[in-house]
Amino acid sequence: MSARDVVLGRVRRALADVPREETPEQVPVARSYLDSHAPADAVELLAENLADYRALVHRATAAELPGLIAGLLAAREARSVLVPVGLPESWLAAAGGVRRVPDEASATPHALDAVDSVVTGCAVAIAETGTLVLDAGPDQGRRRITLVPDHHICVVRVPEQVVESVPQGLRRLVPERPLTWISGPSATSDIELDRVEGVHGPRRLEVVLLAG
Amino acid sequence: MSGTYLGMPAFPTAAASATRDGQLRANLTHATHTIRDKRARAVAELPDWALLREAGAAIKDRTLRHLDGYLERLEAAVTAAGGQVHWAEDAEAANRIVTDLVLATGEREVVKVKSMATQEIGLNAALERAGVRAYETDLAELIVQLGDDLPSHILVPAIHRNRTEIRDIFRERMAEWGRAAPEGLSDRPADLAEAARLHLRQKFLDAKVAVSGANFMVAETGTMVVVESEGNGRMCLTLPETLISVVGIEKVVPSWRDLEVFLQLLPRSSTAERMNPYTSMWTGTTDDDGPRAFHLVLLDNGRTDTLADTVGRQALRCIRCSACLNVCPVYERAGGHAYGSAYPGPIGAILTPQLRGVGSELDASLPYASSLCGACYEVCPVAIDIPEVLVHLRERVVEGGEVTRNGRRVRIRPARGHAAERAAMRAARWTLDHPGVLRAGQRLAGRMRGLQPRRLPGPGRAWTASRDLPPLPAEPFREWWRRTRGEQREAGR
Numbered sequence: 001m002s003a004r005d006v007v008l009g010r011v012r013r014a015l016a017d018v019p020r021e022e023t024p025e026q027v028p029v030a031r032s033y034l035d036s037h038a039p040a041d042a043v044e045l046l047a048e049n050l051a052d053y054r055a056l057v058h059r060a061t062a063a064e065l066p067g068l069i070a071g072l073l074a075a076r077e078a079r080s081v082l083v084p085v086g087l088p089e090s091w092l093a094a095a096g097g098v099r100r101v102p103d104e105a106s107a108t109p110h111a112l113d114a115v116d117s118v119v120t121g122c123a124v125a126i127a128e129t130g131t132l133v134l135d136a137g138p139d140q141g142r143r144r145i146t147l148v149p150d151h152h153i154c155v156v157r158v159p160e161q162v163v164e165s166v167p168q169g170l171r172r173l174v175p176e177r178p179l180t181w182i183s184g185p186s187a188t189s190d191i192e193l194d195r196v197e198g199v200h201g202p203r204r205l206e207v208v209l210l211a212g
Numbered sequence: 213m214s215g216t217y218l219g220m221p222a223f224p225t226a227a228a229s230a231t232r233d234g235q236l237r238a239n240l241t242h243a244t245h246t247i248r249d250k251r252a253r254a255v256a257e258l259p260d261w262a263l264l265r266e267a268g269a270a271i272k273d274r275t276l277r278h279l280d281g282y283l284e285r286l287e288a289a290v291t292a293a294g295g296q297v298h299w300a301e302d303a304e305a306a307n308r309i310v311t312d313l314v315l316a317t318g319e320r321e322v323v324k325v326k327s328m329a330t331q332e333i334g335l336n337a338a339l340e341r342a343g344v345r346a347y348e349t350d351l352a353e354l355i356v357q358l359g360d361d362l363p364s365h366i367l368v369p370a371i372h373r374n375r376t377e378i379r380d381i382f383r384e385r386m387a388e389w390g391r392a393a394p395e396g397l398s399d400r401p402a403d404l405a406e407a408a409r410l411h412l413r414q415k416f417l418d419a420k421v422a423v424s425g426a427n428f429m430v431a432e433t434g435t436m437v438v439v440e441s442e443g444n445g446r447m448c449l450t451l452p453e454t455l456i457s458v459v460g461i462e463k464v465v466p467s468w469r470d471l472e473v474f475l476q477l478l479p480r481s482s483t484a485e486r487m488n489p490y491t492s493m494w495t496g497t498t499d500d501d502g503p504r505a506f507h508l509v510l511l512d513n514g515r516t517d518t519l520a521d522t523v524g525r526q527a528l529r530c531i532r533c534s535a536c537l538n539v540c541p542v543y544e545r546a547g548g549h550a551y552g553s554a555y556p557g558p559i560g561a562i563l564t565p566q567l568r569g570v571g572s573e574l575d576a577s578l579p580y581a582s583s584l585c586g587a588c589y590e591v592c593p594v595a596i597d598i599p600e601v602l603v604h605l606r607e608r609v610v611e612g613g614e615v616t617r618n619g620r621r622v623r624i625r626p627a628r629g630h631a632a633e634r635a636a637m638r639a640a641r642w643t644l645d646h647p648g649v650l651r652a653g654q655r656l657a658g659r660m661r662g663l664q665p666r667r668l669p670g671p672g673r674a675w676t677a678s679r680d681l682p683p684l685p686a687e688p689f690r691e692w693w694r695r696t697r698g699e700q701r702e703a704g705r
Contacts, residue, residue, distance in 0.1 A: 010516035010619040027274035033263040105500035129487035167472040175433040181491035190352035201443025
């Protein structure tokens with residue numbers, strides 16, 4: 001008998017008290033919890049919660065965005081930046097002196113470690129929790145590029161990419177895609193429960209709320 | 213401590229020595245009180261918390277009552293997405309499967325994401341016997357590994373260590389495992405985290421194989437979910453070529469939508485945050501993004517035995533948030549090591565004796581590692597009635613009876629040490645039913661209190677082994693009452 005049959009057989013015997021004709025739907029799950037905790041202004045709440053978890057929040061119009069990104073890279077003295085294949089050309093138009101490293105499958109982790117910054121879009125941002133969700137779309141790239149470099153700039157289109165709550169966020173996402181939920185920069189509370197930002201992921205997370 | 217729980221003393225013995233460790237108690241009191249208060253604030257932000265909790269419990273109950281179907285569905289979905297599913301009936305089988313998978317890659321090192329399941333089965337030691345070195349990458353697990361120590365908390369495994377102890381461990385041990393600690397390392401948490409970053413980065417960048425657990429597995433889609441803070445999880449889950457996840461069969465949830473409940477319940481209950489910094493979700497493998505090979509090892513190891521107990525089954529709802537540890541007066545004083553298991557605290561006191569049976573003295577003692585105050589039930593985000601299960605398990609320890617072990621129904625005998633307790637309770641009942649005898653005894657005891665021992669001899673020994681006998685008052689309560697209140701009443705007349 002295979003281990004699979006052994007385990008499934010044990011499960012079935014353990015559930016001898018469950019009537020054979022019972023279906024999962026007959027075990028009631030009341031979903032009377034709120035779909036959203038109804039923030040007055042989701043974009044404002046997103047900004048507030050992002051900042052509360054030590055992300056740096058900026059705002060820009062489409063016209064201001066290239067200058068802002070160039071300024072953020074310069075402030076960090078970034079000499080190289082990872083670029084997802086589908087990132088709009090214009091976003092990096094003003095970042096003249098910065099070497100662009102394309103997101104490629106062949107790049108080794110060591111090569112990624114030598115890059116200073118990364119710029120991406122996002123799939124969904126959740127206001128109530130201050131969370132950015134990346135789904136590896138063309139303007140976000142592979143999961144690892146937002147992990148290895150120490151500085152991540154994430155552009156969120158407001159209001160269209162912003163949802164209020166976790167339930168609303170999940171409904172917008174496709175489970176089959178690799179998903180990364182980011183709430184503030186990397187952090188740990190392992191030493192006496194003191195929160196320290198930045199252990200392994202980017203120590204600096206900058207979020208640009210792009211309007212218009 | 214040598215990284216194994218075998219041969220651990222029973223809870224009362226381990227707790228008696230832990231409670232005398234002033235440093236440990238200070239570390240624990242500080243940590244548990246900090247997180248307790250923060251958690252209460254995080255939960256208070258959601259007015260529908262009680263409804264979320266109810267839904268969380270109900271989803272888990274639905275899953276458990278139909279676990280076979282959900283596991284089959286999960287297996288099909290993971291396989292369709294390019295993953296490979298393995299089944300392990302016990303720890304030994306799981307360790308063998310993982311070891312074989314690692315050896316097949318030709319690698320001799322693996323990086324690990326913090327995982328209770330691999331801690332439970334002793335995977336690191338099993339890998340070591342096969343010549344494979346496992347590196348823990350969670351900061352707290354790293355501290356525990358470097359210190360040749362055992363985890364003492366579900367969420368914060370090194371909660372029993374303070375910053376100075378951690379600095380000393382880093383200074384003394386890091387060089388043996390890889391990059392040494394920086395010169396003149398201070399005990400500031402930021403500096404310690406930086407030392408860990410430098411130490412582990414080389415391992416992440418070079419790793420070809422990673423081992424993880426998972427917080428949730430979605431049957432409907434085959435999606436795996438890992439919730440973390442530091443980014444070490446993301447490193448392990450995305451950089452290596454091969455990923456092996458060892459996950460208890462109870463971690464499955466039916467549908468994608470169910471995550472909306474647990475992703476609200478878990479972060480606020482565990483780290484007291486609105487959301488933890490990183491959550492990774494993956495379904496099988498993805499071309500050119502992340503590991504090329506994904507293996508899921510579904511672990512039983514006593515879970516089906518637990519499932520067979522209709523009262524104890526609810527322990528399998530646990531989402532490992534550790535809120536129950538942080539509110540427990542017994543955990544706060546005894547510390548996590550006293551529980552002799554990967555699962556300490558109130559949840560450990562009901563989970564461990566069910567996963568392992570109550571055959572050993574340690575496991576038989578765990579249902580008694582509680583004051584039954586009920587705080588653990590109050591905070592549990594999936595409403596596990598821990599006191600109810602504790603009482604149920606105590607009954608089993610004392611009375612014996614029919615249980616399922618390794619899938620078979622067996623009858624266990626009452627634990628020997630508890631016969632004395634039964635006799636003592638009968639004696640107490642008789643004394644309380646005869647107030648005259650009680651009064652005489654108390655007067656006598658009051659006069660002889662200079663002779664009072666700290667430990668009782670005879671049948672009372674078991675009781676005082678884990679408690680200091682309280683000093684006897686000079687005057688029994690009923691005497692005091694009669695003297696003071698009696699006089700007052702007369703004066704009032």
